[in-house]
């Protein structure tokens with residue numbers, strides 16, 4: 001099993017890593033948000049750039065990115081534009097999605113890049129990111145339902161085939177049984193197919209248990225809320241750290 005290391009954060013070994021989303025609409029809010037979040041000592045910070053008011057202005061995005069990076073360094077930064085069809089905040093064209101991801105890959109300010117599996121330009125974006133030594137977190141989200149186990153495993157395997165360093169999937173449960181499906185798919189992927197870390201979660205209150213159970217079933221990281229949650233079911237980062245710590249300590 002490969003471990004993905006960014007500076008001294010080692011994803012895929014030990015306690016699952018905590019990723020905290022930044023949800024500010026403007027640069028000044030984002031910088032204040034980072035100061036608050038840093039006090040909670042996250043392992044990784046995710047910038048949800050689809051929330052930024054000026055996201056359609058690529059020069060503004062790069063300038064804000066550079067300011068964010070300075071503020072949070074050396075914490076690894078995950079750059080995410082979540083598309084509207086997968087639960088994000090803004091509708092942009094596929095061409096702009098490609099341009100945005102490729103241009104930020106070339107800045108040296110991004111450690112990890114979220115690339116959606118179903119983007120029509122996924123191969124080109126992966127190639128550019130890899131050429132620039134950016135770690136690829138390939139993702140898929142279903143905010144409506146939980147697909148069948150075979151489908152979840154298929155998507156995660158597809159991400160691995162396409163060159164993701166870290167495949168990731170988030171699904172919505174309607175029942176606790178759906179959460180079992182996600183956990184079962186996670187465990188199967190982790191033990192039988194994956195040669196690298198994966199991240200999975202079942203969302204909302206029914207799925208909450210999946211966000212703390214990664215060490216048991218094989219999800220290498222989990223999203224905890226900082227100032228604002230970026231998806232339903234995220235636990236505040238301090239509480240999340242406590243629970244993960246209790247589980248880790250007593251699993252030895």
Ligand SMILES: O=C1C[C@@](O)(C(=O)O)C[C@@H](O)[C@@H]1O
Pocket residue numbers: 021046048080082114139141168170201203223230231232234
């Ligand atoms: O992919 C994910 C996972 C997520 O949707 C969650 O459910 O925690 C939150 C998003 O910000 C992130 O990009």
